[in-house]
Amino acid sequence: MTKAFGKLAAVEARLFLREPMAVFFAIVLPVGLLLALGTTIPGFRDADPSLGGQRFVDAPFTAMMVLLSIVTLGLSVLPGSLVIYRERGVLRRLSTTPVRPGALLAAQLLINVVVSVVATTLTLVLGHLILGVPLPGSPWAFAAVFVLGTLTMLAIGLLLAAVAPNARVVQGAGSALMFPLLFLAGMWLPRPAMPELLGRISDFTPTGAFGQGLMDTLGGHVPQPLHLAVLAGWALAAGLAAARLFRWE
Amino acid sequence: MAIITVNHLRKTYGTRVAVEDVSFSVEEGEVFGIVGRNGAGKTTTVECVAGLRTPTAGTVTVDADLKEQVGVQLQECSLPDKIRVGEALALYASFYSRPAGWRALAEEAGLDLRAPFGKLSGGQRQRLSVALALVGSPRVAILDELTTGLDPRARRETWDQVVRIRERGVTVLLVTHFMEEVERLCDRVAVVSRGRVRAVDTPAGLVARAGGEQRLVFHTDDPVDGLRALPEVASVTTSGSEVTVTGTGDLLSAVAAVLPPSRTRGLRMERTTLDDAFLVLTAESLAGTQEES
Numbered sequence: 001m002t003k004a005f006g007k008l009a010a011v012e013a014r015l016f017l018r019e020p021m022a023v024f025f026a027i028v029l030p031v032g033l034l035l036a037l038g039t040t041i042p043g044f045r046d047a048d049p050s051l052g053g054q055r056f057v058d059a060p061f062t063a064m065m066v067l068l069s070i071v072t073l074g075l076s077v078l079p080g081s082l083v084i085y086r087e088r089g090v091l092r093r094l095s096t097t098p099v100r101p102g103a104l105l106a107a108q109l110l111i112n113v114v115v116s117v118v119a120t121t122l123t124l125v126l127g128h129l130i131l132g133v134p135l136p137g138s139p140w141a142f143a144a145v146f147v148l149g150t151l152t153m154l155a156i157g158l159l160l161a162a163v164a165p166n167a168r169v170v171q172g173a174g175s176a177l178m179f180p181l182l183f184l185a186g187m188w189l190p191r192p193a194m195p196e197l198l199g200r201i202s203d204f205t206p207t208g209a210f211g212q213g214l215m216d217t218l219g220g221h222v223p224q225p226l227h228l229a230v231l232a233g234w235a236l237a238a239g240l241a242a243a244r245l246f247r248w249e
Numbered sequence: 250m251a252i253i254t255v256n257h258l259r260k261t262y263g264t265r266v267a268v269e270d271v272s273f274s275v276e277e278g279e280v281f282g283i284v285g286r287n288g289a290g291k292t293t294t295v296e297c298v299a300g301l302r303t304p305t306a307g308t309v310t311v312d313a314d315l316k317e318q319v320g321v322q323l324q325e326c327s328l329p330d331k332i333r334v335g336e337a338l339a340l341y342a343s344f345y346s347r348p349a350g351w352r353a354l355a356e357e358a359g360l361d362l363r364a365p366f367g368k369l370s371g372g373q374r375q376r377l378s379v380a381l382a383l384v385g386s387p388r389v390a391i392l393d394e395l396t397t398g399l400d401p402r403a404r405r406e407t408w409d410q411v412v413r414i415r416e417r418g419v420t421v422l423l424v425t426h427f428m429e430e431v432e433r434l435c436d437r438v439a440v441v442s443r444g445r446v447r448a449v450d451t452p453a454g455l456v457a458r459a460g461g462e463q464r465l466v467f468h469t470d471d472p473v474d475g476l477r478a479l480p481e482v483a484s485v486t487t488s489g490s491e492v493t494v495t496g497t498g499d500l501l502s503a504v505a506a507v508l509p510p511s512r513t514r515g516l517r518m519e520r521t522t523l524d525d526a527f528l529v530l531t532a533e534s535l536a537g538t539q540e541e542s
Binding site: 003004007008011014015018019081084085088089090092093095096097098099 | 299300301315316317319321323325326327328329331332336339340341343344345346381385
């Protein structure tokens, strides 16, 4: 059984690597944007008094690129492949073998976690080597935010896969959610620049809490309990709803 | 000893009755067909046998481990486009405790191990699907609408694959609506119509049940009334110069003795085919259900 799961995960990993769009949006785009804009736009590398003397690349930009990768995985890559597997009867076909279709779901989750770890590590390490972005002062605090945020986004992905009737709907719903959620995270309008009400709303969204948690831990601060609680709440709610609503066929 | 026994199976979805009352049993080593029109309840029946659906009433007994020893090829089940033939077979082989040699299966099915699923033709996909059903070395293989949508050549190649399965001693439960497929492959068939079994017999037995009649059609200018007296002849009908004679036994010789073939033109002989038998058997059932209601 463990042999079968290992094999399943290995095949799923190869299939992921054969999807150029998934690899591009989850890994190449965030890392590429950080390095390309970080090296070419001079203002990004100047100490910014509004950020307490930090440079824009140090915490906000790096945090947003880590977030972009994980949001792409949760809202597009994971639900997209699960819905296609259901639509094509792959999950149903598996249920006639000694392997449970849940194993495929677990393999998919594992791959998305591994890809988010790889993308985040590349962002941090290349950002550090090329742009001099400081590594998180407290790796444990950063890891806690990263784990909670990744769980939250993947749980939302599972919920999307659970309720979407077909692949076209899941892709549409994923993109429709992605832009407001990235906006609320501060992708285009940094959270400190948001009007107070918007900032308050952002605090309670999964991406707002995740983005701020990443910025705090990358900037050498402690994550705010509110944001950790918000993330845990979303992960739990989306995860439970997905478990209740998920259909294998 | 029967390896599959289905006893008064009934399956409803809300108020819709998919399977009314189906019973049959399949002996070890035979190719057993379930034949019927679309919507007759064939797929629901085999899905209950495969353990994918729970019967509303009745029982299904399979004398084999459903997951380990029953290989399934389902209608409308496919694989990710980017998976390669070899990867899919190796993956499915890893699920079973006693897998078959998957390379040999691929070779036998004429499949290129490196070809991605998305690039396979309809026939290749079907043959891969059958190979996947066999990769766990099952005792029973359930094949649903194996050749629907395939061209005649691909259909023949898939049939050859089924013949080889049978030679290995695997019991095959085959769902189809092609009579030619039944004639070629099945030892016995259950004819299903409107969720009920109308007949279970060998293909030849079904033809015999439907009358097993022969029909001679020819043109002649001679009088044909003398033919009616022959014991082999059941009926004679004329339409202009065309004559149709139906009957049994050695009809052709009997007719030729009275009416020399040199006096006839365009003589042809037709037999009741399995197609005819199927139409007769299901038409009776339709009339039957109308009387009941």
